[in-house]
Amino acid sequence: MAADFALVSRYPLTKPFGMDFGKKIFGVSVSPPTIGFNVKSSATRAVMHTLLESKKEDRLGLDIVTETELTEKGFLGLRKTKLVCTVGPACCSYHQLEKLALGGMNVARLNMCHNSKDWHQDVIRKIKKLNLEKGFCVSVMIDTEGSQIHVADHGAPSSLKAEDGSIWYFTTEKFDGCRPFTIQASYEGFAQGIKEGDELVVDGGMATFEVIERIGNDLRCKCIDSGLLLPRAKLSFWRDGKLVEKHNELPTLSTKDWSDIEFGITEGVDFIAMSFVKDADAVKHLKNYLSTKNKFIKVLAKIESLESLHKLEEIVEACDGVMAARGDLGVEIPLEQIPTVQQEIIDLCRQLNKPVIVASQLLESMIEYPTPTRAEVADVSEVVRQYADALMLSGESAVGSYGEKALSVLRTASARMELWSREQPPVLLRELGSSLPDQIAEQTCNCAAQMANNLGVDAILVYTRHGQMASLLSRNRPNPPVFAFTNEETTQMALNLQWGVVPVLVDLSDDMEGNIDKTTHLLKSKGMLKQGDAVLIVSDVIATPTVFQSLQVKIYSIVWNLCSEAASSSASFLLKIPYFLDKMDGWTSDGANGVVDGSCWGSGFGTIGEKLRGLKGSGEKPKETGQG
Numbered sequence: 001m002a003a004d005f006a007l008v009s010r011y012p013l014t015k016p017f018g019m020d021f022g023k024k025i026f027g028v029s030v031s032p033p034t035i036g037f038n039v040k041s042s043a044t045r046a047v048m049h050t051l052l053e054s055k056k057e058d059r060l061g062l063d064i065v066t067e068t069e070l071t072e073k074g075f076l077g078l079r080k081t082k083l084v085c086t087v088g089p090a091c092c093s094y095h096q097l098e099k100l101a102l103g104g105m106n107v108a109r110l111n112m113c114h115n116s117k118d119w120h121q122d123v124i125r126k127i128k129k130l131n132l133e134k135g136f137c138v139s140v141m142i143d144t145e146g147s148q149i150h151v152a153d154h155g156a157p158s159s160l161k162a163e164d165g166s167i168w169y170f171t172t173e174k175f176d177g178c179r180p181f182t183i184q185a186s187y188e189g190f191a192q193g194i195k196e197g198d199e200l201v202v203d204g205g206m207a208t209f210e211v212i213e214r215i216g217n218d219l220r221c222k223c224i225d226s227g228l229l230l231p232r233a234k235l236s237f238w239r240d241g242k243l244v245e246k247h248n249e250l251p252t253l254s255t256k257d258w259s260d261i262e263f264g265i266t267e268g269v270d271f272i273a274m275s276f277v278k279d280a281d282a283v284k285h286l287k288n289y290l291s292t293k294n295k296f297i298k299v300l301a302k303i304e305s306l307e308s309l310h311k312l313e314e315i316v317e318a319c320d321g322v323m324a325a326r327g328d329l330g331v332e333i334p335l336e337q338i339p340t341v342q343q344e345i346i347d348l349c350r351q352l353n354k355p356v357i358v359a360s361q362l363l364e365s366m367i368e369y370p371t372p373t374r375a376e377v378a379d380v381s382e383v384v385r386q387y388a389d390a391l392m393l394s395g396e397s398a399v400g401s402y403g404e405k406a407l408s409v410l411r412t413a414s415a416r417m418e419l420w421s422r423e424q425p426p427v428l429l430r431e432l433g434s435s436l437p438d439q440i441a442e443q444t445c446n447c448a449a450q451m452a453n454n455l456g457v458d459a460i461l462v463y464t465r466h467g468q469m470a471s472l473l474s475r476n477r478p479n480p481p482v483f484a485f486t487n488e489e490t491t492q493m494a495l496n497l498q499w500g501v502v503p504v505l506v507d508l509s510d511d512m513e514g515n516i517d518k519t520t521h522l523l524k525s526k527g528m529l530k531q532g533d534a535v536l537i538v539s540d541v542i543a544t545p546t547v548f549q550s551l552q553v554k555i556y557s558i559v560w561n562l563c564s565e566a567a568s569s570s571a572s573f574l575l576k577i578p579y580f581l582d583k584m585d586g587w588t589s590d591g592a593n594g595v596v597d598g599s600c601w602g603s604g605f606g607t608i609g610e611k612l613r614g615l616k617g618s619g620e621k622p623k624e625t626g627q628g
């Protein structure tokens with residue numbers, strides 16, 4: 001949103017590697033490093049001020065941050081990668097949350113492992129107040145504690161050092177105060193099935209112990225690799241180089257988790273992230289529960305255990321989105337496997353059209369330092385290159401001293417990598433839809449995205465009720481942003497997590513042409529659509545139920561007419577795919593709009609054309625899509 005932020009090193013650059021800052025090198029513009037991170041330029045502040053002063057009904061239903069970014073950078077300058085911030089003590093005041101929202105936070109995450117319900121309630125209410133009063137659009141996610149084996153208490157306020165050869169007791173006995181060399185573990189059955197000679201690994205390798213004796217529920221262990229024991233350190237057991245899997249003994253949703261979910265429902269959160277998901281059943285169970293309560297909260301499955309990797313595909317199919325939770329995952333699989341597993345999770349989510357967040361340690365050093373390491377910037381950029389939907393800050397925003405700066409690093413690094421990625425060849429997407437209407441919607445979105453790239457249009461506009469069409473467009477990762485106009489607030493808040501989608505809340509009617517006129521008029525009146533701009537319009541709406549349901553792809557090119565009041569649509573064309581074939585004779589043709597025959601659209605549409613013609617013969621009407 002603000003002017004370009006150059007990443008600043010905390011190590012002074014004595015010799016800039018033979019480069020002259022300001023010159024173009026290999027097509028990359030290198031700007032001189034600025035000192036520190038400005039969160040907002042004065043120009044940005046001025047735009048925001050004007051927007052805040054403007055009447056709500058003139059504000060297009062776009063959130064203030066996107067509107068400012070759009071005014072400053074234009075359609076193609078909009079950031080596509082979404083940003084999630086974990087809220088903790090370092091950023092929980094109204095003012096601090098406002099700064100994160102201004103900095104581009106799309107989703108605020110509340111980790112129910114920490115702090116009280118009152119504290120979380122206070123934060124959620126502040127975020128909703130900011131959205132209402134200041135024109136932000138920040139969604140709220142709660143993240144369940146889940147059942148995990150970790151240090152419940154080690155008797156010290158912060159960390160404890162375990163030295164090589166020292167003997168420690170790990171117990172499930174609850175006691176107050178401090179017993180030297182004694183660690184309380186969180187799970188009663190933590191020692192079950194554990195044998196002498198097994199290794200107890202703390203926090204994925206921070207320290208390692210060998211089990212020398214099992215005494216009832218307790219383990220006597222010798223430290224074989226010295227290190228630190230942090231509060232709530234994660235504990236895992238290994239035998240012959242393999243993880244001893246213990247999650248299947250634990251419920252995915254504990255009593256506390258259910259109580260936190262009820263709390264989330266009452267407070268109207270937009271996402272529930274389920275920790276330590278083992279299989280699709282747990283996800284389906286929660287989704288069913290939410291639907292019986294008529295709540296449209298999206299369920300995100302956190303992939304952070306070995307079990308979840310074994311059942312990745314069924315979990316991704318069942319959930320509404322995924323979090324690659326690298327923190328705990330790194331405790332369960334060897335660290336060197338994290339990069340390939342991350343790429344596999346992201347690719348699968350894109351194929352199955354589910355938004356994916358990559359989380360943990362993205363800018364870990366920024367908890368303490370005002371600038372990231374080069375390796376951290378490279379990690380963030382790699383996630384963006386892999387086309388994840390969202391990046392997440394954990395401790396950097398929750399407890400760090402430089403949360404806002406960390407957010408600006410995510411913003412700058414993702415903007416730069418998104419630009420670079422546009423030059424890369426597209427990925428082949430597998431076919432998802434099984435019903436004909438779903439296939440039509442999917443092919444329309446694939447073609448529309450390709451067309452938008454080939455024609456170099458400035459923006460894609462989509463009219464959507466449940467966000468499905470917007471999501472199918474986003475799945476193609478098109479160059480222009482996807483403006484998703486919806487009249488459902490739940491759809492607006494859910495789309496906040498999807499790559500390149502700008503959700504816009506508007507009153508939509510059944511008259512699609514009217515909707516198009518209204519929204520393009522608003523974009524024009526705000527100066528966002530300018531002479532020479534072209535937008536591609538995709539809709540999936542029942543025009544008049546008795547005639548046909550149509551999918552339309554329309555190129556709307558803005559030409560400033562000297563004699564006419566505003567802009568006119570030129571060279572537009574419209575593809576109508578009739579579903580009610582008894583009224584229509586195959587493909588429609590509409591001279592005025594330059595409607596094209598399906599065969600112009602390549603083999604994908606040819607096949608669908610054949611299917612439609614086949615259906616015409618059977619007189620069968622395809623079932624309604626539920627899309628859009």
Ligand SMILES: Nc1ncnc2c1ncn2[C@@H]1O[C@H](COP(=O)(O)OP(=O)(O)OP(=O)(O)O)[C@@H](O)[C@H]1O
Binds near residue numbers: 327394
């Ligand atoms: N609401 C909160 N109150 C206090 N501290 C918090 C809060 N949320 C996060 N933190 C702090 O920020 C750190 C990083 O947060 P994060 O959400 O990544 O948690 P985590 O405990 O590492 O575990 P996980 O993400 O696996 O649930 C935590 O270890 C904790 O110290």
Ligand SMILES: CC(=O)C(=O)O
Binds near residue numbers: 325326329
């Ligand atoms: C985010 C989270 O839960 C993890 O990385 O483990």
Ligand SMILES: [K+]
Binds near residue numbers: 111143144146275
């Ligand atoms: K959690």
Ligand SMILES: [Mg+2]
Binds near residue numbers: 275
């Ligand atoms: Mg975790």
